[in-house]
Amino acid sequence: MIKYENGKFVGYVNGRAVVKTSSKYYCERKVAEMVEMAVTAPAPVVSEYDINERFGFVEQMVTMIADGTMPSAIITGEGGLGKSYTVYKALERAGLKNVTNMSMFEEGTKFLRSKSYRVIKGYSTSKGLYRTLYECNGMTVVFDDCDQVLKDDVAKNILKGALDSFSNRYISWMADMRDEDLPKSFEFTGRVIFISNKQLESIDQAIRTRCMVVDLSMTEEQKVQRMEVIAKSDEFLPEVQANAKEEALAFLKANIGRVPNLSLRSLIQVAKIANRGGEWRPFAKYVLSQGA
Numbered sequence: 001m002i003k004y005e006n007g008k009f010v011g012y013v014n015g016r017a018v019v020k021t022s023s024k025y026y027c028e029r030k031v032a033e034m035v036e037m038a039v040t041a042p043a044p045v046v047s048e049y050d051i052n053e054r055f056g057f058v059e060q061m062v063t064m065i066a067d068g069t070m071p072s073a074i075i076t077g078e079g080g081l082g083k084s085y086t087v088y089k090a091l092e093r094a095g096l097k098n099v100t101n102m103s104m105f106e107e108g109t110k111f112l113r114s115k116s117y118r119v120i121k122g123y124s125t126s127k128g129l130y131r132t133l134y135e136c137n138g139m140t141v142v143f144d145d146c147d148q149v150l151k152d153d154v155a156k157n158i159l160k161g162a163l164d165s166f167s168n169r170y171i172s173w174m175a176d177m178r179d180e181d182l183p184k185s186f187e188f189t190g191r192v193i194f195i196s197n198k199q200l201e202s203i204d205q206a207i208r209t210r211c212m213v214v215d216l217s218m219t220e221e222q223k224v225q226r227m228e229v230i231a232k233s234d235e236f237l238p239e240v241q242a243n244a245k246e247e248a249l250a251f252l253k254a255n256i257g258r259v260p261n262l263s264l265r266s267l268i269q270v271a272k273i274a275n276r277g278g279e280w281r282p283f284a285k286y287v288l289s290q291g292a
Contacts (some may be wrong), residue, residue: 002027010289017260020289051222052212052229056085059090061212065140065191066094068114070212072163072192076200077216080263081226083143083195091117095141113138113190120146126154130173133162133188140191147196156204162188164212220256224249227267237271244275251284259288 001014002024006091011031019030049057061073075083088098099111117140120132129149132141148157161171172185192211196203200215205220218226230236231245248271254261259266266288273284 002031013035017258017289032129039182051216051218051226054216055082055226055229056142056252057084058086058214058216061214062087062090062193063094065193065211066091066096066117068191070191071165071169072194072211074194074196074200074203074208074211074213075216076196076198077211078218078263079145079197080261080265081216081218081223082230082264083216085143087144087193087195088119091140091142099139099183112234116140117142119144122146123148124153124155126158127173129155129158130171131182133158133171134182134186136190138185138189140193142193144194144195146194150194150196150198150203150207154205160206160210163188163207165210177182220259220262223255223262224253226254227264231267231271237268240275242270246270247274248284251281255285255288 003010003012008020008022009024009027011027011034013031014161018034019027021030023028047072058075061070061075064070064093065073069209075087077083080246080280092098096115096117097111098119099116121144124132124143126149149159158171158173161169163169169186169188170185172184176204194211199217200208200213228249231249237245245267248267251270252262252267256262269287270284271279273287
């Protein structure tokens with residue numbers, strides 16, 4: 001269904017706003033695509049574990065990676081609900097140092113590799129992956145929203161060697177290297193964590209079966225459940241009054257299904273608006289509607 005609201009075309013699927021645009025043609029096309037996806041997509045798997053239990057499993061998995069008990073893990077699910085934050089906090093609690101930005105450290109600073117982690121974001125070629133694993137050997141490597149390495153066939157073959165649970169894991173690059181600082185093969189002793197917004201089923205089975213996996217896919221209701229836990233943390237928006245956070249949560253609960261792209265960012269926006277006081281709800285509703 002398409003409605004013309006406040007000067008823009010708004011497309012709805014199953015009662016939920018999914019697109020807002022000034023182009024009627026674009027709105028019609030996106031609604032048609034969403035309807036087709038809804039028809040052809042497999043029915044979601046209902047987990048017996050609620051969303052906060054699954055976030056607890058993430059912390060347990062990351063701890064096992066950090067202490068070397070297991071070599072790899074994959075955490076999937078929609079963005080904006082704290083996957084990365086949970087992983088980084090768990091690594092720090094396990095005593096690992098973030099050495100991603102080497103410019104922060106004095107030249108010659110020594111690191112215990114088994115107690116260090118590095119975050120890789122964005123695009124990476126298969127050769128770039130090989131170099132990263134070599135340079136970070138012995139560390140925990142976190143690929144955060146770096147989904148290209150999960151698509152490329154050469155990269156996937158490199159990962160199969162790196163992610164196996166065998167005591168000796170060897171990685172090879174048999175193509176023309178042209179980089180004298182890189183060997184054609186080496187034993188990988190590090191650990192790997194993938195954080196991805198991709199659906200779990202879209203990740204290569206050979207990669208999935210080599211890793212511990214947590215799927216953090218959520219319904220709208222589960223997103224709000226997760227927000228309730230996050231909002232109670234002293235680290236979450238300390239400058240915002242507690243009653244404003246509670247009112248913002250209640251507002252999102254009352255508008256489940258009507259907030260496009262519901263995420264933690266939605267809660268942050270509404271909480272800050274509510275913190276100003278006055279008749280804030282119409283303004284919050286308008287601001288959220290622009291996020292389609």
